[in-house]
Amino acid sequence: MTEPAVRTAACSCGQLRICTTGAPSVVSSCHCLECQRRTGSPFGAQAFFSRAAIVAIEGERSTYRRQADSGAWLAFHFCPKCGSTVF
Numbered sequence: 235m236t237e238p239a240v241r242t243a244a245c246s247c248g249q250l251r252i253c254t255t256g257a258p259s260v261v262s263s264c265h266c267l268e269c270q271r272r273t274g275s276p277f278g279a280q281a282f283f284s285r286a287a288i289v290a291i292e293g294e295r296s297t298y299r300r301q302a303d304s305g306a307w308l309a310f311h312f313c314p315k316c317g318s319t320v321f
């Protein structure tokens with residue numbers, strides 16, 4: 235299977251978008267309470283890309299930061315209009 239040259243993720247209303255190139259370094263799902271709260275579902279599923287893989291970020295965004303149990307800080311960028319977390 236060939237990898238698409240560019241992947242695009244977008245929020246529900248489509249105004250916030252991120253484009254990446256290449257394959258994700260990690261794809262995971264998580265059922266911790268924070269992921270359940272963030273997604274409103276039993277699991278959060280996510281693909282991780284290196285910063286160098288980001289081709290473009292377009293649209294308005296709000297950011298929510300929280301500290302993980304590991305001590306690392308995480309930033310979640312979401313659409314202020316429809317509320318979808320995009321990256």
Ligand SMILES: [Zn+2]
Pocket residue numbers: 245246247248249250313314315316317318
């Ligand atoms: Zn939106």
Ligand SMILES: [Zn+2]
Pocket residue numbers: 264265266267268269270278
């Ligand atoms: Zn989690």
